[in-house]
Amino acid sequence: MKKTKLYKVHQKLGAKIVEFAGYQMPVQYTSIISEHQTVRNSVGVFDVSHMGEFFVRGENALEFVNYVTINDASKLFSGRVQYSAMCYEDGGIVDDLLVYKLSDKEFMLVVNASNIEKDFDWLSQNNKFNVELTNKSDDYSLLAVQGPKSKDVIQKVCDKNLNLEYYHFFNAKIAGVEAIVSRTGYTGELGYEIYFEGDEATAEFIWDRIFDAGKEFNIQPIGLGARDSLRLEMGYCLYGNDIDKTTNPLEAGLAWITKLNKESFLGKQALEKSKSNGLKRKLVAMTSEEKVFPRHGYDLTIDGKKIGTITSGTVSPVLEKAIALGYVNSEDSVIGSTVNFLIRGKEYPAKVVKLPFVNK
Secondary structure, rough: OOEOOOHHHHOOOOOEEEEEEOOEEEEEEEHHHHHHHHHOOOOOOEEEEEEEEEHHHEHHHHHHHHHHHOOHHOOOOOOOOEEEEEEOOOOEEEEEEEEEEEOOOOOOOOOEEHHHHHHHHHHHHHOOOEEEEEOOOOOEEEEEEEOOHHHHHHHHHEEEOOOOOOOOEEEEEEEEEEEEEOOOOOOOOOOEEEEEEHHHHHHHHHHHHHHOOOOHHOOOEEEEEEEEEEHHHHHHOOOOOOOOOOOOOOOOHHHHOOOOOOOOOOOHHHHHHHHOOOEEEEEEEEEEEOOOOOOOOOEEEEEEEEEEEEEEEEOOOOOOOOEEEEEEEEEEEEEEEEEEEEOOOOOEEEEEEOOOOOOO
16 A cells, blocks of 8 residues: 555544555545535635646647647646546547646646546556657645635645646745645635645645644645545545546537547547437436435336436535436436435435536
């Protein structure tokens, strides 16, 4: 099991540690609900150093990134971030990721922790553009500071004015340490990501400075449990649950990042065929007024017949009711229609709704 450079800090704070994506990670410190509400109402800090950071360098860096991702990286300028995905030739999703344009000849790709080795191998296999690929995942720590008070906190320790637009980034010093500071977020709240290199002492120093800056807002550490419930309230996909190699981005509701009008990219032909043939299933959002807890893997039914499967589910701490994502037959995906959660042999009615579950 790997450990982030803040593992000892999490231990000292009494975090419940679990195995996640090959790492020992904090799932919660107090309770998932209280940590969730902290991020929605004030500010919390996630150690997400398990995420992967790859660097692409060379004359053909843009051509390579555009070939292996489904969004249009040519629209990026230095300082801009893009949400994208990578697909196999059959249209299945290799991973979803963030693309950072550092310069005309350099990009940073931020990938999911569980896919680091697989993604790097796949990128290497498809490197027909003679770019330099470097995996610096073990060198970087990553903190996500999320919540309505996050700007007030980070501005205290950042040497630059923090007027960053959504999906933009810059290089700055955080508590005197060189870092990449971006504003993307996985919670729906205002938030900032801080990427930096250094040893355990450096990571603990930055963690402590951020917590000092956030004392007046009762800043709290937040675990993976609340990270999952926060992203689900926004309807954001989680690789391994809602998307994987058996799903394509069109049926997963990611048509908005799938640029079929750009030149050749991996998976393009399969995705064009899928679109022209009509999607057989779609990822939908559902809510239920029943006192139930929908979970990954539960069947979705209509009149006793299976029509799909729940991919992510929880009881929303904000809405205080069951919410879920899941794939259903296309004909059953209409907003407002009723489906059932099949839980321990009993059907509970749920309604197909529009995302996000919680408007921010």
